[in-house]
Amino acid sequence: MNKTRSPIVQALLAEISTFDEAAAYRRMLPAGCYTEPEFFAFEQAEVFSRTWICVGRVEQVAERGDCFSWEVAGEPILVTRGEDGEVHALSAICRHRGEIIPCPEKGRALRCPLHFWTYDMQGRLAGAPRMGDAAAIATLRETVRLTQLRVELWHGFIFVNLDPDAKPLGPSLAKLEPLWAGYEATGVIDVPPAMSDTPLPWNWKVQVENFTDAYHPEFVHHGTHDFAPSIMPGDGVRFTDMKPGDNAIVRSVPMKTPDGGMMKDGWGPDAAFPAIATLTPEQRSRVTFAMLPPGMTMMFAPGTxxxxxxxxxxxxxxxxxxxxxxxxxxxxxxxxxxLPDFRDRCAAVREGGSKIWAQDVPVNVGMQAAKNSRYLPEGIYGSLETTLQQFNVWLLEAYKRADQATR
Ligand code: FES
Ligand SMILES: [Fe+2]
Structure with a gap:
């Protein structure tokens, strides 16, 4: 065990190291993985820093000079469209003395707010005032560059990985490829998400577990999710296999009638976003929920x-x-x-989504609070919870990989 790790993290990793894959299918992770700040720091350093994190869409950096700021594993980053026309991810930490560099106004260079060192959109030093004569500046310009981070584009999504040795993202998402064709045949445009400005008061794993749980909708989402049930005569939820290296945990559920989607009261037959004609009949009659751990979830529905x-x-x-x-x-x-009433349709989707979300919030609060209980069970998984077990295996592998890498 790594000596620099805190005793709390070491103890949790020791407990997890007794799990094999079968144990991950049988039981929940120790509560401390959800409650200990030190374990969270370990996850940031070893899981979020070594996996592909979606930071946004190419539309956000459509033109040369475009820029947005984000954070990966607590690291401030800049995502830019460089002078070369490519998408770049740069550490936002100035190479002079480490101030954080913000995105500039459109058309301006990146400029550190402290001593006004400037960089181009590919992170190369452009200017360093009062740092010497022209020759000295020229030397600095040749040698100083904001740290370049690994970037991979996937269907217009920008993923960043802080680990220079990370395996490529694309193959790990192969099982989602067949879902894209029908959407891309029509062409889709991004309506970007607004980030919540107040953090949700639970661990990130509670968030994604709630998303991926096919068991709870029948009970928690009574009235809002019945149209897309996990259990239906002759049909129901379908899971996918997880192969080593897979980074997508996927389930799909049928809809009671094709071409349904989100309405103002939840999932229903008259979707606010009309079905896309180029999707397969199968896609027009199911909703697919994909978790791309650790930082992204997706829903493939007939209209969006x-x-x-x-x-x-x-x-x-x-x-x-x-x-x-x-x-x-x-x-x-x-x-x-x-569509002339597009705004109304967006409002309906938002209303339906928020009704479902309002049902999830109290159970997430409960799941997080229970992690502090001395009576927390190891858990008993049923057949509708395959994706939760797959997530456990994914976490186990990520934790063990990190632990072994630093022994
Ligand atoms: S710290 Fe950035 S210019 Fe000095
Ligand atoms: Fe839910």
């Missing part, structure tokens, strides 16, 4: 792909942005965006 970005800020403080918490996070065809 809705996504959520999750950014933990503390062990029980989780920022999220999408229709489940805030407005947006929708990929939509132009034909939908051009």
């Amino acid at each position: 792909i809705a996504y959520t970005l999750i950014r933990p800020a503390g062990v029980t403080a989780t920022y999220a942005g999408s229709d489940r918490v805030t407005y947006g996070g929708w990929l939509l065809p132009r034909s939908t965006i051009d």
Whole structure:
């Protein structure tokens, strides 16, 4: 065990190291994984810093010089469209003495607010006032550059990985590829999510477990989710296998009639976002929920792909942005965006999503609070909880990988 780790983290990792995959299918992770600030710091350093994190969409940096700020594993980053036309992810930490650099106004260079060192959109030093004569500045310009981070684009989503040795993202999401064709045949446009400005008061794992749980909708979402049930005569939830290296945990559920979607009272037959004609009949009759751990969830529905970005800020403080918490996070065809009553339709989707969300909030609060109980069970999983077990295995692998890497 790594000697620099806190005793709390060491004890939790020791407990987890007794789990094999079968144990992860049988029981929940120790409560401390959800409650200990030190374990959260370990996750940030070893899980969020070594996995691909979705930070936004290419539309946000459509033109050269565009920039947005984000945070990955607590690190401030800048996502830019460089002079070379490519998307870049840069550490926002100035190479002079480490101030945090914000995004500039459009058309301006990146400029550190402290001593006004400037950088181009690819992070190369452009100017360093009063740092010497032209030759000295020239030397600095040749050698100083904001730290470049790994970037991969996936269907217009920008993913960043702080680990320079990380395996490529694309193959790990292969099982989602067949879902895209029908949406891309029409062409979809991003309506970006607004991030919540107040963190949700639970651990990031509670957030994604709630998302992926096929067992609870029948009970928690009575009235709002009955149209897309996990159990239906002759049909029901379908899970997918998890192969080593997979980074998508997927389930799909049928709808009672095709072409349904989100309405103002939840899932229903008259979707506010009309069904996309180029989708397969199968896609027009099911909703697919995909978790891309640790930082993203997606819903592939007949009328839209809705996504959520999750950014933990503390062990029980989780920022999220999408229709489940805030407005947006929708990929939509132009034909939908051009509808004269598009705003009303967005409002209906938001209303339906927030009714579902309002049902989830108290159970998430309860799940988080119970992690402090001395009576917390190890858990008993049923057949509708396959995705939760798959997430356990994913976490177990991530924790063990981190533990072994630093022994
Ligand atoms: S710290 Fe950035 S210019 Fe000095
Ligand atoms: Fe829910």
